[in-house]
Amino acid sequence: MIQIAVLSGKGGTGKTVVTGALAELLPGKKVFADCDVEAANLALLLSPRERSRIPFFGMKKAMIEKESCVACGLCAHACRFGAIRAGTNGLFSVDPVRCEGCGVCAGVCPERAIVLRENQDGEIILADTDLGPLVYAELKPGSGNSGLLVHEVKKAAHREVRGQDLVLIDGPPGIGCPVISTMSGIHIAVIVTEPGIAAMHDLKRLVTVSRGFSLSLCAIINRADLHEGYAQAIGRFCADEEIPLLGKVPFDPTVQAAVRKGVPVTRFGCPATAALRDIAANLAEILGEKASDRLKGRNE
Ligand code: SF4
Numbered sequence: 001m002i003q004i005a006v007l008s009g010k011g012g013t014g015k016t017v018v019t020g021a022l023a024e025l026l027p028g029k030k031v032f033a034d035c036d037v038e039a040a041n042l043a044l045l046l047s048p049r050e051r052s053r054i055p056f057f058g059m060k061k062a063m064i065e066k067e068s069c070v071a072c073g074l075c076a077h078a079c080r081f082g083a084i085r086a087g088t089n090g091l092f093s094v095d096p097v098r099c100e101g102c103g104v105c106a107g108v109c110p111e112r113a114i115v116l117r118e119n120q121d122g123e124i125i126l127a128d129t130d131l132g133p134l135v136y137a138e139l140k141p142g143s144g145n146s147g148l149l150v151h152e153v154k155k156a157a158h159r160e161v162r163g164q165d166l167v168l169i170d171g172p173p174g175i176g177c178p179v180i181s182t183m184s185g186i187h188i189a190v191i192v193t194e195p196g197i198a199a200m201h202d203l204k205r206l207v208t209v210s211r212g213f214s215l216s217l218c219a220i221i222n223r224a225d226l227h228e229g230y231a232q233a234i235g236r237f238c239a240d241e242e243i244p245l246l247g248k249v250p251f252d253p254t255v256q257a258a259v260r261k262g263v264p265v266t267r268f269g270c271p272a273t274a275a276l277r278d279i280a281a282n283l284a285e286i287l288g289e290k291a292s293d294r295l296k297g298r299n300e
């Protein structure tokens, strides 16, 4: 089993569009995982048929047992996250959105009136698509621990692997905890970037972070024709870092039309699809010569 994650240094670079295209174009059996748990939208392109849901419990939250509380205020004073406040009635309560589950309040409460309880932060959804099983998640608004949820989504995706030779992950943007969790254990990170100063800066940060992991990097420049100068600069950066550039996708209004229809852009014959076919062939070449031959044969 090979695991590939499609990542980007920042949001909005077209990472999910690329993942949806690779879902269609890469050969072999595949399992898909959407690890962009705070904005999971790969499902919007793959028309999933939901099979089951698994509750996700993140960090515990503090709760005050009102009958034991003597309203001394020690807990509110000790909470560094400002999660405990007195109401107009003088009773103290915990704001679950602010609570980080550190347990300090429970430790300082002289009445042992505070308990830490399990809290459901979201759900992991197991689904089938025409291209293979899909695992994604829904995180409740204000819930944290998305890195742990990413880990759980990947674990659930691994359980879906039955002889499939590829796990394709739509990763989160940025370089935070969910990205670190996504990178852990994967074999190839495909970084989607675009020609612009912010994207280039974020690309460099992501490459720096990824060097701490044992994985291969490759890159795609999306909407590459919007600024030839930056596209060339990204190409030079990739060459210097020995990161294979899989290809450049031109700006193409068909991409947005496909997203609005809820299908991968590869269902349409357009310049973006042509570029993505070459990119998938180049990636398949990295995955193995045999797979690449099959794909190129299909493209002719
Ligand atoms: S568990 Fe930590 S963050 Fe939550 S209310 Fe108690 S002290 Fe504050």
Ligand code: SF4
Pocket: 064, 068, 069, 070, 071, 072, 073, 074, 075, 076, 092, 108, 109, 110, 111, 112, 113, 114
């Ligand atoms: S420390 Fe305990 S007794 Fe004091 S206000 Fe907090 S919950 Fe109530």
